[in-house]
Amino acid sequence: MKKRKFTRRTYKYQIREHPTNKRLGNMFDDLSDVHNHFLKLENRYYRIYGKYAGRYRLQPHLTKLLERTHKHWAWIPRDTLDAVIIRLHIAWERFFDFPNVGRPKLKRKERYRSAKFQSGYLLEEDRVRLSFKAWDDPSESLKFNKRWFSFHQHRDWKGQVCYIQILRDTVGTYWLYVVTDDTSKEVLPATGESVGADFGMDTYLTLSTGEKIQSPEFLKQSLKALRTLYKSVSRKVKGSHNWWRAVRQLARLYRHISNQRRDWHFKLATDHCRRFDLIATETLNLEGMKRLWGRKVSDLAFGEFVEILAYKCFKHNREFHQVEQWTPTTKPCSDCGFHNENLSLSDRQWTCPECGSDHDRDINAAINILRAACGPVVEQM
Numbered sequence: 197m198k199k200r201k202f203t204r205r206t207y208k209y210q211i212r213e214h215p216t217n218k219r220l221g222n223m224f225d226d227l228s229d230v231h232n233h234f235l236k237l238e239n240r241y242y243r244i245y246g247k248y249a250g251r252y253r254l255q256p257h258l259t260k261l262l263e264r265t266h267k268h269w270a271w272i273p274r275d276t277l278d279a280v281i282i283r284l285h286i287a288w289e290r291f292f293d294f295p296n297v298g299r300p301k302l303k304r305k306e307r308y309r310s311a312k313f314q315s316g317y318l319l320e321e322d323r324v325r326l327s328f329k330a331w332d333d334p335s336e337s338l339k340f341n342k343r344w345f346s347f348h349q350h351r352d353w354k355g356q357v358c359y360i361q362i363l364r365d366t367v368g369t370y371w372l373y374v375v376t377d378d379t380s381k382e383v384l385p386a387t388g389e390s391v392g393a394d395f396g397m398d399t400y401l402t403l404s405t406g407e408k409i410q411s412p413e414f415l416k417q418s419l420k421a422l423r424t425l426y427k428s429v430s431r432k433v434k435g436s437h438n439w440w441r442a443v444r445q446l447a448r449l450y451r452h453i454s455n456q457r458r459d460w461h462f463k464l465a466t467d468h469c470r471r472f473d474l475i476a477t478e479t480l481n482l483e484g485m486k487r488l489w490g491r492k493v494s495d496l497a498f499g500e501f502v503e504i505l506a507y508k509c510f511k512h513n514r515e516f517h518q519v520e521q522w523t524p525t526t527k528p529c530s531d532c533g534f535h536n537e538n539l540s541l542s543d544r545q546w547t548c549p550e551c552g553s554d555h556d557r558d559i560n561a562a563i564n565i566l567r568a569a570c571g572p573v574v575e576q577m
């Protein structure tokens with residue numbers, strides 16, 4: 197069973213629209229250049245030596261570039277540029293360490309949309325100051341060019357700020373992420389109840405208590421509106437103002453859908469944490485499910501929900517268990533442990549030939565998950 201650690205907490209604030217935000221856009225464009233430049237370099241290195249050069253070779257190289265050929269990058273704070281290289285470094289590390297992780301890819305300008313600031317920023321109430329650099333002619337050197345960006349501080353952050361991030365979403369809105377080391381908990385009173393939860397395509401979540409929770413399927417609800425917007429995009433001249441407006445409208449609807457889904461997930465997770473001391477789920481094979489079911493899996497977003505549930509359990513001091521992927525949960529009878537090998541995917545209800553008890557497929561699985569999480573493995577015949 198995986199144990200998750202939560203050592204950081206991120207607070208998200210919307211940066212107010214202002215002409216100065218164009219600078220952030222320019223910064224992302226340049227950062228995507230940096231990313232692509234160093235990725236090409238790494239690819240060449242990989243072709244020749246069969247390994248990656250890594251940040252400790254690339255960072256000194258960046259220093260040279262900034263002095264000689266790529267002076268136009270020097271206006272961005274150095275640690276923000278370094279963060280791009282570090283991200284590449286981590287991406288290559290993951291590529292070499294995990295079998296199903298792909299190589300880092302080249303990014304188009306509009307695809308690069310986040311920057312990390314570790315120093316050289318100043319956070320105040322409702323506004324943040326970033327220090328860019330600008331060429332100063334009289335002194336013939338780079339001078340600091342400090343810019344303020346105001347954001348909507350709808351809540352205060354807790355803990356020490358570790359670093360901040362600026363993000364641009366697909367709609368073109370800029371966001372400020374404040375990452376702190378806050379690990380405080382809001383402990384909820386114990387209830388003495390435990391629950392096993394089984395994910396499914398037909399019913400979103402089946403609890404071992406017999407409850408069945410349906411997903412609102414927000415994407416499905418908006419399919420008609422999405423289709424209309426896609427049509428309106430395709431009718432416009434690509435690259436024109438109206439085309440861009442339609443594209444942004446479409447992006448806004450997608451953002452709305454994911455916000456709805458996230459909100460629902462958080463509420464569901466909070467509800468579970470209030471009612472149960474221990475929550476057990478199965479480890480999902482998301483890649484396999486996506487191949488099998490396509491859009492619906494994306495709409496249900498099991499992976500995201502599990503992440504949220506794990507965090508909520510940590511926050512409210514609940515125990516969260518994930519049963520190993522190959523633990524048998526569907527076939528054993530939850531009353532006597534008989535292994536029903538004849539069970540097919542279409543059987544929703546079945547009767548145990550050993551003890552004669554009637555089972556709902558999902559509830560039976562949920563009970564088995566809870567049992568597997570609580571201690572001895574489900575009895576196997």
Ligand SMILES: [Zn+2]
Nearest residue numbers: 529532548551
């Ligand atoms: Zn039985």
